[in-house]
Amino acid sequence: MAPPLSQGAMEQLSKALHADLGLFLSSDRWRDLARQFNGLAKSHGFQDLSLCLRWLLTEIPAPKRLDIMARHFTIGETYFFRDREVFSLLEKQILPDCSRNSADISGGAIRIWSAGCSSGEEPYTMAIVAAEARRKGLASPVQIIASDINEEALEKAKRGVYRDWSFRNPPAGYTTPWFTAVGQNQSQIAAEIRSAVAFQRINLKAAHYPPPLDQMESLDVIFCRNVLMYFDQPQRDAIVRRFVQRLKPNGWLLVAPCEIPFIHHSKLRAEKVAGVSLFRAGPPEGTLSSSVQSLWPLSVAAGKPASLFLPTLPVSPASDSTPVSTQRMAEEGDELNGEEQWHALVAELDGGREVSKQAIEALAGLAKEWVEKGVYPRAEKSYRLLMAADKLNPDHYYRLAMLLLEGEQMLEGEKLLKKVLFLEPDHLLAHVQLAALSRRPQEVQRHVRNALALLAPLSADMELPDADGLNVATVRASLQHMKGGEHV
């Protein structure tokens, strides 16, 4: 039997995977990696694993290496109607909403991207749902682009022939009209559905995508489900940034439930629609929507913050000096009093004198209002003053951290979260956020362990207060996922 790869060789392999595909495998997942590598070596006729690694990393052209790595190291688990409620939402709410939108904007088709589609079950499910919706009167045609890095999976997708196992969870009535049996335990998807999906090979890690996905602001919906979990946080952030650039205003982004805590972008707002947590592009219309407010960290009765997500803030934060925000506040009567009060409190706290508890509470209340109104410079200034005047209160540090992270000031945000834990080692949300943000696998695991321990006494179905319907089980599941090493 060939000797296994050394630690150093495994490290090289995992670095190459990260560099080429963006996939991140911590050392506790190297056992799986070694097994996958053995399969790769065998299928390319190598007995000696080190020789195979040298061949893979240094002797073949980069595109071929990418192809081989995608084939052997990605996980393509998928099936039709995976998460039925998501596809029910697509039919009942998303498609009609997009149809109204695209008629308003361009009169054109609804455009959906299935990013990381594996062997095609997800985009074909979308096509079936769209075909059903068209039959029931949906006005706009639907175009589906589906992409993956794995060429073999895409070939299978284009053939459209699936074993029964791919249909393990169909809603009643859907399978029959759209599939024809083509052999034992196999069915082919109808030509009408096949032709509704355009498959393309795309590496989500690449900074630029080919046409038509190079077009900005052209997509109504992006599904990227069970994909981001395989990346590290900087890669996820970069991919999500590219998604945001491509979504129309109010466009929809759907990820798997366990991936929700990984999404932080100031131009995405979190919503829960018909029981499905998802993201919409752009700022909420008018004031912050109630769902967005519910994601903002608030203190609960026990004195612990409750939100599990970074706050979702309106796009283009109003600057402190913009006439628009001043005018808007002036129009809002009472708000002017708030503004005057804020200046007075700032002067009081800025003076370096000892300040009263009431002044601190009042400024903390106003800071929250500035956040809700999108006047971030004032919110930031308030929190900095609060941190100086009320040094031992972790809440100010946490809220400022959230604000900075939203503004993509990741390093300072992370530093502040660490201070939160210095002041309050059992701060659940700081652990959850740091688990998602930390670069070092050991750190991620430490925060995951701590967050899981804090969740342990809570019952699984308990909804976490102000966490947009997220319950303990969901949060636990995403932490477990990270614990399994898929995050790191």
Ligand SMILES: C[S@@+](CC[C@H](N)C(=O)[O-])C[C@H]1O[C@@H](n2cnc3c(N)ncnc32)[C@H](O)[C@@H]1O
């Ligand atoms: C578990 S499947 C998800 C399939 C489908 N979205 C679902 O939820 O059922 C993950 C897919 O992500 C793809 N993937 C992994 N890294 C990728 C990358 N860098 N670019 C594009 N796709 C990638 C894999 O090839 C795999 O097919």
